[in-house]
Amino acid sequence: MNTTLIGKQAPNFTASAVLNGKDIVQNFTLEQFKGRKYVLLFFYPKDFTFVCPTEIYAFQEKKKDFEYRNVKIIAISTDSEQSHWAWLQIPKEKGGIYGVNYPIVSDINKTISHNYGVLSGDWICNEEGLMKSTGELISYRGLFLIDKEGIVRHLLINDFPLGRNINEAIRMIDALQYYEKSGEVCPANWIKGKKAIQASHSGIIDYFSS
Structure with a gap:
């Protein structure tokens, strides 16, 4: 069965996010950009880690290049919006991502990562009928280029140690x-x-x- 998202509508989502490095909103959607902008949607594993801030800052440094091409950058991880906000208040030299001002979305329920096929780990039901996870339920380093019609035209998924x-x-x-x-x-x-x-x-x- 073909499960790739290439050539298909990107799964929409409504979730909490931090905008402009400081403002928490509750109903951030992907759909708002359809018909207006291309979207570069990238997933990263965790806040307060090592490789992730290098990528997050690298996208920020190229933000004007993306804007020139009418592309909206959106980042997502399975951390909460409060965790995103806290990380955004910490200076770079202290391990934070202060100064990053594109949206960072909270996928706390893991559903966005699952729908895009980048969620590591899995849920299983044991003999007692109890659900348990196998592996850590966080996002791989997925990247999706979505055109103005909402179609996924390019994707890349890296394992945790491999920056983009x-x-x-x-x-x-x-x-x-x-x-x-x-x-x-x-x-x-x-x-x-x-x-x-x-x-x-x-x-x-x-x-x-x-």
């Missing part, structure tokens, strides 16, 4: 937007400004013979 390349996320956005504008497809290692391929047999021949 933010420039690669930008490259994929450029490739998607170039394809939408020109109808040409983007070959391996394509970057903005380089030659693409016309979506026809002759176009492929022209590309590889050039």
Whole structure:
């Protein structure tokens, strides 16, 4: 059975989130951006950890590059919105993520992570009929590029120790937007400004013979 989200509507959610690094809201939705913006949705395992802040700050440093491309960055973990808020108040040199101002969503019920296929661990029912977890129920490092129609066009899921390349996320956005504008497809290692391929047999021949 094909369970990938590629080419499908991104699962909507309504959840608590911290906006602008300080404001807690209760009804943050993905759907609000449909028809208006692309979304770069990324999951990370835990607040107050080691690899996670390097990624969170790396996305913040490139925030203007994403905004230039009409992309909304949204982060999610299974921590509470209060945990997110507390981490956001702590300076970088003390292990916090102060200064990050894109939305950080709380998936405290694990449902968003489950629906996107990035939740580690599992629930099982033992012989006594009691539910128990196997492994820690937190998010892998999932990344999803969602177009303006709400369709997932790219995804990447890393294990916990493996941080992501933010420039690669930008490259994929450029490739998607170039394809939408020109109808040409983007070959391996394509970057903005380089030659693409016309979506026809002759176009492929022209590309590889050039």
